Amino acid sequence: xxxxxxxxxxxxxxxxxxxxxxxxxxxxxxxxxxxxxxxxxxxxxxxxxxxxxxxxxxxxxxxxxxxxxxxxxxxxxxxxxxxxxxxxxxxxxxxxxxxxxxxxxxxxxxxxxxxxxxxxxxxxxxxxxxxxxxxxxxxxxxxxxxxxxxxxxxxxxxxxxxxxxxxxxxxxxxxxxxxxxxxxxxxxxxxxxxxxxxxxxxxxxxxxxxxxxxxxxxxxxxxxxxxxxxxxx
Amino acid sequence: xxxxxxxxxxxxxxxxxxxxxxxxxxxxxxxxxxxxxxxxxxxxxxxxxxxxxxxxxxxxxxxxxxxxxxxxxxxxxxxxxxxxxxxxxxxxxxxxxxxxxxxxxxxxxxxxxxxxxxxxxxxxxxxxxxxxxxxxxxxxxxxxxxxxxxxxxxxxxxxxxxxxxxxxxxxxxxxxxxxxxxxxxxxxxxxxxxxxxxxxxxxxxxxxxxxxxxxxxxxxxxxxxxxxxxxxxxxxxxxxxxxxxxxxxxxxxxxxxxxxxxxxxxxxxxxxxxxxxxxxxxxxxxxxxxxxxxxxxxxxxxxxxxxxxxxxxxxxxxxxxxxxxxxxxxxxxxxxxxxxxxxxxxxxxxxxxxxxxxxxxxxxxxxxxxxxxxxxxxxxxxxxxxxxxxxxxxxxxxxxxxxxxxxxxxxxxxxxxxxxxxxxxxxxxxxxxxxxxxxxxxxxxxxxxxxxxxxxxxxxxxxxxxxxxxxxxxxxxxxxxx
Numbered sequence: 001x002x003x004x005x006x007x008x009x010x011x012x013x014x015x016x017x018x019x020x021x022x023x024x025x026x027x028x029x030x031x032x033x034x035x036x037x038x039x040x041x042x043x044x045x046x047x048x049x050x051x052x053x054x055x056x057x058x059x060x061x062x063x064x065x066x067x068x069x070x071x072x073x074x075x076x077x078x079x080x081x082x083x084x085x086x087x088x089x090x091x092x093x094x095x096x097x098x099x100x101x102x103x104x105x106x107x108x109x110x111x112x113x114x115x116x117x118x119x120x121x122x123x124x125x126x127x128x129x130x131x132x133x134x135x136x137x138x139x140x141x142x143x144x145x146x147x148x149x150x151x152x153x154x155x156x157x158x159x160x161x162x163x164x165x166x167x168x169x170x171x172x173x174x175x176x177x178x179x180x181x182x183x184x185x186x187x188x189x190x191x192x193x194x195x196x197x198x199x200x201x202x203x204x205x206x207x208x209x210x211x212x213x214x215x216x217x218x219x220x221x222x223x224x225x226x227x228x229x230x231x232x233x
Numbered sequence: 234x235x236x237x238x239x240x241x242x243x244x245x246x247x248x249x250x251x252x253x254x255x256x257x258x259x260x261x262x263x264x265x266x267x268x269x270x271x272x273x274x275x276x277x278x279x280x281x282x283x284x285x286x287x288x289x290x291x292x293x294x295x296x297x298x299x300x301x302x303x304x305x306x307x308x309x310x311x312x313x314x315x316x317x318x319x320x321x322x323x324x325x326x327x328x329x330x331x332x333x334x335x336x337x338x339x340x341x342x343x344x345x346x347x348x349x350x351x352x353x354x355x356x357x358x359x360x361x362x363x364x365x366x367x368x369x370x371x372x373x374x375x376x377x378x379x380x381x382x383x384x385x386x387x388x389x390x391x392x393x394x395x396x397x398x399x400x401x402x403x404x405x406x407x408x409x410x411x412x413x414x415x416x417x418x419x420x421x422x423x424x425x426x427x428x429x430x431x432x433x434x435x436x437x438x439x440x441x442x443x444x445x446x447x448x449x450x451x452x453x454x455x456x457x458x459x460x461x462x463x464x465x466x467x468x469x470x471x472x473x474x475x476x477x478x479x480x481x482x483x484x485x486x487x488x489x490x491x492x493x494x495x496x497x498x499x500x501x502x503x504x505x506x507x508x509x510x511x512x513x514x515x516x517x518x519x520x521x522x523x524x525x526x527x528x529x530x531x532x533x534x535x536x537x538x539x540x541x542x543x544x545x546x547x548x549x550x551x552x553x554x555x556x557x558x559x560x561x562x563x564x565x566x567x568x569x570x571x572x573x574x575x576x577x578x579x580x581x582x583x584x585x586x587x588x589x590x591x592x593x594x595x596x597x598x599x600x601x602x603x604x605x606x607x608x609x610x611x612x613x614x615x616x617x618x619x620x621x622x623x624x625x626x627x628x629x630x631x632x633x634x635x636x637x638x639x640x641x642x643x644x645x646x647x648x649x650x651x652x653x654x655x656x657x658x659x660x661x662x663x664x665x666x667x668x669x670x671x672x673x674x675x676x677x678x679x680x681x682x683x684x685x686x687x688x689x690x691x692x693x694x695x696x697x698x699x700x701x702x703x704x705x706x707x708x709x710x711x712x713x714x715x
Contacts, residue, residue, distance in 0.1 A: 006319040010473070010527045014298045017535035038485065043285060045277040057498075129516035132429050148488070148499040159515035160462035164455045164502075183484040190480065195445055199311065199511050199521075200461070202504040203487070208455040209501055212370035212386060214257075214393050215264040216413040221369060222421055222428075223455020223502070 038183070047180040050146040054178060054231075057149025061206030062219065064228045065149075073232055074114045077170065080228060081120035081136055084168050088135045104130040104166060105138040106158030111172060130161050137162040137224075138170045142194065142201065143185040144178045144231070150205040151229060152185050154198040163204060169224040174232040234629050237567055238590040245561035245594070250682060254390060258559060261389050265553050268496025275488075275498055282489055287608040289485070290544035293443075293476045297534070300443035300476045301525065307446020311508030313521040320528050321351035328353065328435070328468055329360055331522055335466055337362055337432040341424075343450075343457035344368040345437025346384050346547060347470050347526055350569045350582075353435070365427055367456035369420050376403045382563035384570060385494050385549035390562060424456075434460035434518070438471035439546065440486060441523075444479045446507055448523060451490060453501040461506055467518040469506075473525050474534075474543040480505075486546065493548035493606040529582035539614060542577055544607040551601035551611055557594050566591060573601035577614045585618070589627050592618035650694050657688040 038044045047053050058065040068076055081103045088101055103118075105111050107126035115122055115138070123134065130137060139158035141151045151171050153163050163169050179185050182203070189195040208223025219225055248254065273279040293300060305315040318324035332340065340362055342348060354375075357364040366375040370387035374380065376399055381387030388396070397411040406419045436457050440449040448469050450457045461467045477486065483503070491497040510517030533542050552558045552572030563571040568579045568588065576595060579588035592615045595601075601611040622628060642652040667673040670680040679685065691699075 004317055006323055006527075007317040009319055010317045010525070010531065011298055011301075013527065013531035014301070014473070014534065017531050018295065018297065020535050020537040020540075038285075041281050041285060042278045043276060043282045043485070061498075061501075125515045132425060150499065155511070155514045155517060160510075160517045161459070162515075164458040164462065181484060182487065183481055186480050186484060190445075195447075195480065195505075197511075199508045199514060199517055200504065200506050201447075202458060202502055203499070205499050205501050205503075207501075208453070210369045210417055210454045211495070212368070212373070212388055213391075213396055213413040213416055215261045215386075216393075218413050218417040220421070221417055221454035221456070222367065222424065222459055 038181075044147070044181070047146055050178055050180045051175070053180070054144060054146040054149055057146070058206075058229065059149075061149050062227075063149060063151075063206050064226060066228065066230050068230050068232050070232060073172070073230060074117065077114050077138070077172065077230060078118035078120070080168075080170060081115075081118055081138070084136050085120045100131075100133050101135045102131075102133075103136040103138055104134040104158075104162055106140055106162060108140055110140065111138060114172060125158050125162060129159060130165050132165065134166045136168040136170060137164075137166040138172065139163055141171050141173045141177060143188055144173055144229070145182050145185050145203070146178060146180045147182065148205050150182075150203050151227075152189070152201060152203050154189075154194065154202070155200040156194070156198050160200050163202065164208070164223045167220070167224055168226045168228065169204075169207075170228045170230065172230050172232075178231075235587060235590070237587055240567050241565055241590060241594070244567070245565035248562040248565050249560045251562075254562065255559065257392055258389055258562060261386070262553050262559065265496060269492065269550070269553075270496075272492035272496040272498065275492070279492075282485065283606055283608050285485060286489055286546075286606055287541075287544065289477065289482050290546075290607050291541070293478050294474065294534070294540060294543050296478075297473065297476060300478060301441075301473060303443045304441050304446050304476065305525075307444075308508060308521075308523055311446065311521075312511075313446075313508040313523060315523045315525065318524050318526045318528070321526075324351045324470060324524050324526050324528070325353060325356040327524060328470065328522075329356060331466065331468065331520070332357065332362055332433055333360065335432065335520070337466065339427065339431045340364040340433045340435060341427055341431040341460050341464065342366050342371075342435045343437070343452065343460040344371050344387075345435065345470055346381075346569060347437050347472055348435060349381065350528065351470070351526065353470065365424070365431075367424055367428070367454075367460060368452075369417060369454060369456075372420055372424065373399065376400075380564065380569075382571075383549060383552055384547055384572075384575075385552075390564075428456075428459045428463050431460075431464045433466040433468060434462075434464040435468045435470060436460050438469050438475050438523075439490065440483065441471065441476045442480050442483070442505070443476055445505075447480065447505040448507070449477075449483060449487075450504045450506065451487065451500045451502070452504075453495075453497075455502055458502055458504055461504065462517060465518055466520040467506070467509070467522070469521075469523045471523070471525065473527055473530055474545075489606050490546055490548055493546075493550040493604070533578075533581045536581070538617065539577075539581060541607075541609050542574075542581060542614060544609055545574055545578070546607060547574075548606060550604045550606065554600040554604045556596055556598065556600070561594065566594065573611045573615065574609070577609075577611060577618065580618050580622075585622055585625060585627060589618060589622040589625075592616075592622060650692060653692050653694075657692070660685075660688045 102121045102123035107124040143152040207227040210221035354364045373388040382390045400406040438448045439451045491500045509521040558572045576591035599612045
């Protein structure tokens with residue numbers, strides 16, 4: 001390729017290098033790395049009750065999980081947003097004027113229906129990317145993973161920054177999105193072709209954190225301080 | 234002796250006496266150790282997870298060229314650009330070129346050891362482009378103008394109060410702000426504006442996924458996600474060995490990396506990025522570049538005996554369990570990669586002449602090999618590098634002559650005994666003439682800080698002969714034989 005003379009050189013070096021006798025392996029034959037493979041090899045223990053595991057893991061990783069029904073889901077979401085906005089007004093937030101602060105919501109029919117009656121000011125993802133002053137990001141998800149209590153989002157669920165720039169991230173999900181393992185989640189996005197038509201996917205496990213100072217765990221490093229998952233049964 | 238080795242001796246001598254410093258590191262590593270134990274318990278079998286990781290990495294590296302080409306094709310299909318850099322200079326020039334063509338004035342970086350390896354920040358700063366680290370630990374050491382102490386925990390060596398003072402001076406935080414929460418909030422506050430205003434974001438990569446053409450980035454803070462979301466250009470700088478054949482492999486590697494690195498079941502953010510923002514997406518960079526760096530890696534690959542060094546996933550576990558790292562700390566190595574993996578990688582990537590001495594910074598206890606999640610035979614590699622260093626006659630002449638003398642003495646039983654007797658006698662008389670630990674003591678490098686065990690009155694052989702003959706005598710009397 002013109003402009004990158006090293007490309008052919010590096011490839012040649014790699015090919016020449018690989019003709020050397022390969023090192024002895026540990027004798028393990030390649031096994032298809034599907035969940036079955038990880039179970040069969042005794043690497044992971046199977047999960048019996050995905051929902052129970054998901055709840056337990058969220059507790060551990062400090063995700064605020066609410067099991068909802070189609071009746072109370074909208075009210076719960078509106079309450080959450082109003083409280084978050086109130087916290088901002090009383091100065092707990094970033095000190096931005098509350099007039100400029102919005103809940104940034106993924107523009108999807110489902111979420112339009114949910115926030116219909118909310119008092120908190122809403123900015124839709126269809127109007128542009130989120131702002132630093134937004135007090136919450138509300139998105140859908142691609143999948144939920146029981147083993148680690150994680151949520152998989154993508155550039156198609158509200159964009160790249162919606163789930164990491166605002167101090168609060170609320171994810172609206174339903175029980176059919178819950179899979180037991182990461183491999184199942186990968187299967188889903190690969191078989192649906194989703195993985196090829198987004199530029200970014202991210203598996204989120206709890207709110208942003210750091211322990212770079214004396215190994216002390218601090219929540220809310222650069223990303224959200226709170227991660228709330230609404231899971232409709 | 235090279236300048237690097239002299240500096241290694243100087244810094245490690247100082248660090249091994251600095252007990253308060255070691256205390257900080259030890260406390261931190263105790264926390265890590267507890268989390269690691271709990272983390273490994275979460276696997277039905279941690280050992281089998283390691284076996285499979287090793288097998289998958291072996292598979293990935295055995296077909297490295299094919300996997301890289303597949304990765305490149307997929308990234309290009311999504312509108313990303315892939316640049317192959319043979320060495321550090323090519324990588325720096327390419328990234329600088331991208332920045333200058335786009336009129337970049339502010340660059341934000343998330344943690345990348347490869348960018349340390351090619352000294353990227355210095356190159357960008359020299360061109361007048363402000364470049365900021367955003368990982369909290371990296372941000373702290375950048376403010377202190379020092380290199381990372383540890384590949385995973387860059388500010389492991391600092392007390393909270395030291396960071397508080399640093400922030401008061403550099404970020405003008407109020408004097409009372411000393412809790413980890415307040416300090417983290419101060420860093421967050423100070424970097425927020427930078428994230429929003431930066432023109433270019435630079436990240437590393439933990440894995441490159443060949444079958445889908447994705448870059449996998451693991452982190453806890455969210456800074457890598459912001460770095461790859463907000464600026465209009467995203468550059469990934471990574472080594473060619475980070476490849477994994479399939480997306481599904483991450484179902485194993487993400488939990489294994491998190492467990493080995495911090496003891497977490499999985500890290501907070503595991504992101505997959507395949508290209509620039511698509512037309513139907515609300516945000517994301519306009520340009521996406523992946524720089525694939527060789528910089529000596531193909532030399533390691535060509536060495537079949539050491540190919541498994543290329544399986545490393547940079548989890549830092551071998552540093553955390555290394556008694557030498559505990560004692561001399563991360564800065565003594567004078568290297569991008571510290572600890573056992575650094576002592577193997579640096580000589581192989583940068584040459585035996587410059588870094589061969591690091592292979593001696595090990596007690597060969599094997600704790601590194603035992604912990605390594607991809608089963609790299611680290612302590613044997615260290616021994617083999619020592620062999621190569623010796624064969625190339627890279628050690629100082631005095632040391633070589635001394636060892637030659639030792640070999641001569643030790644290769645004959647009688648010579649060995651006589652030499653031992655002579656040495657014991659010499660040691661007994663030495664202290665009278667040359668007080669232990671004083672400037673005149675030839676053993677000063679050791680005795681300066683430690684007392685020398687006094688030599689035994691007799692050699693083991695003498696003792697054995699005495700004991701053994703006495704025993705035989707008693708035994709033969711008891712059984713009635715003469």
